[in-house]
Amino acid sequence: MTADDAPDLDALRAAIATCRVCRDGPYAAALGPLPHEPRPVAVLSSRARVLIAGQAPGLRVHASGLPFDDTSGNRLREWLGVSRETFYDRDCFAIVPMGFCFPGYDAKGSDLPPRPECAPLWRRRAMASMPQVELVLAIGQYAQRWHLGPRRKASMTETVAHWRDYYFANQGPRILPLPHPSWRNSGWLKKNPWFTQELLPTLRQDVDSRIL
Numbered sequence: 001m002t003a004d005d006a007p008d009l010d011a012l013r014a015a016i017a018t019c020r021v022c023r024d025g026p027y028a029a030a031l032g033p034l035p036h037e038p039r040p041v042a043v044l045s046s047r048a049r050v051l052i053a054g055q056a057p058g059l060r061v062h063a064s065g066l067p068f069d070d071t072s073g074n075r076l077r078e079w080l081g082v083s084r085e086t087f088y089d090r091d092c093f094a095i096v097p098m099g100f101c102f103p104g105y106d107a108k109g110s111d112l113p114p115r116p117e118c119a120p121l122w123r124r125r126a127m128a129s130m131p132q133v134e135l136v137l138a139i140g141q142y143a144q145r146w147h148l149g150p151r152r153k154a155s156m157t158e159t160v161a162h163w164r165d166y167y168f169a170n171q172g173p174r175i176l177p178l179p180h181p182s183w184r185n186s187g188w189l190k191k192n193p194w195f196t197q198e199l200l201p202t203l204r205q206d207v208d209s210r211i212l
């Protein structure tokens, strides 16, 4: 199978669910293996027209297996203007982060970045399996780097501030860059009121028009 094939979704889900590359693969030796058993968390969908491209699960999501099952998820659902029920309806939203497993903590107790093995291994196949996706919500710098490539600006703030450039000009699925909805970004939201005043209404209207 090439990276651009449209693989059978169930087979891809099963392959992702059993992936242990970050524990057993060749890179794990150099980077250090995951300090826990991998638990890939991703929602692939053949019907959802909105893809939430997040960063990587945190510890709580690692425990529950439910993406965005935390305070970040509550804020994201508020941004989207949807209930939990709609958010977890895979006919409405696909949820595919840049790293499918909780990456562990750094020395300061913050979540590590998504494992670098994950996107090169899975992302093209995941995207190819969901050709119906019309809107990609690229949350945080890792998703923005992958989905926007060289069109990304120098910083996450600049990229999000230029959201109209991507949202209105993109060929293929529309891409809307967003900051991470973590409480750690509450200060960012206060400093950048245009996000709430200008971007969020467009986001809500767009999502409302695309969910079934």
Ligand code: SF4
Pocket: 016, 019, 020, 021, 022, 023, 038, 039, 040, 099, 100, 101, 115, 117, 118, 119, 121
């Ligand atoms: S993070 Fe991705 S590549 Fe690593 S074990 Fe989990 S699913 Fe596999």
